[in-house]
Amino acid sequence: MQRIKHNYQFNLIRGAIELLPKKVKPYLDQVDFVVDYNPYWLGYNPPKAIKDGRSYLNTCHCVWSWNTPDNKPVIFLYSENLRLYDNPSEVIWHEIGHAIHEQLDLFTCDWIGITNYEKQDWDWWGCECFACSFERWLFKDRQVDDWENNQEMQRKYDKRPIEFFNNLFGKLN
Ligand SMILES: [Zn+2]
Numbered sequence: 001m002q003r004i005k006h007n008y009q010f011n012l013i014r015g016a017i018e019l020l021p022k023k024v025k026p027y028l029d030q031v032d033f034v035v036d037y038n039p040y041w042l043g044y045n046p047p048k049a050i051k052d053g054r055s056y057l058n059t060c061h062c063v064w065s066w067n068t069p070d071n072k073p074v075i076f077l078y079s080e081n082l083r084l085y086d087n088p089s090e091v092i093w094h095e096i097g098h099a100i101h102e103q104l105d106l107f108t109c110d111w112i113g114i115t116n117y118e119k120q121d122w123d124w125w126g127c128e129c130f131a132c133s134f135e136r137w138l139f140k141d142r143q144v145d146d147w148e149n150n151q152e153m154q155r156k157y158d159k160r161p162i163e164f165f166n167n168l169f170g171k172l173n
Contacts, residue, residue: 001042001070003034013077016089017096020138023169024100030065031099032074039076043069051122060091062098064106073099090135090146097131109133112158115147133161140172 004010013033017025038057039046044067046056060081063074075095082088101109109126111133113119118129132147139150151172154162 001034001068001072001074002032003037003042005036009035009077009079012082012088013092016092019089020093020096021169021172024096027100027103028096030072030103031096032072033077034074035077036079037076039063044074052120060095062095062102064102073102075099085146087146093135093138094131097134098127100134101127101130111161114149114153114157130161134165137161137165138172 004013013035017028034042044063046061046063049055050059050061056076058078058081060075060077063076065071065073068074075092075098077092077095082091085091101107106125106127108124109130111126111129113126113129113132114136115132118126118132120128123129133154135145136149136154137151139145142150144150144153151162
């Protein structure tokens with residue numbers, strides 16, 4: 001279910017999507033966005049806390065389709081969380097990365113994580129590494145992301161994600 005109250009929220013999401021390569025867009029056909037809603041009001045029943053202690057009630061996240069009432073992946077966004085980042089689009093791209101991963105059957109991703117967030121031992125199927133790698137892949141000629149990373153940095157650690165996303169979506173530029 002899509003729940004976007006205000007035009008500026010819609011524009012923020014549309015702006016982030018417009019910057020994505022064309023071949024990413026079919027992966028968004030089935031994805032819904034919810035902005036600034038309490039998941040419980042919408043019939044979702046998230047766990048009380050994320051494994052690192054944050055709450056699903058105010059942290060942007062992607063809900064896998066099998067956990068949603070209409071079997072579509074849903075990206076929950078929260079303004080107060082987006083405001084913590086210089087570029088909110090990067091958070092949206094990260095969550096879109098999760099939605100892409102699900103549509104690729106959530107294969108176990110054994111790429112090497114760069115940030116501590118990707119190295120957490122609860123993430124045994126590598127979904128954070130997948131989403132962060134996707135987001136880094138988008139930064140070829142766009143300087144560095146919020147975490148000071150880009151394709152060049154990715155290549156130093158593990159070049160498999162670059163090859164993976166180049167094959168799937170085409171090389172950037
Ligand atoms: Zn994530």
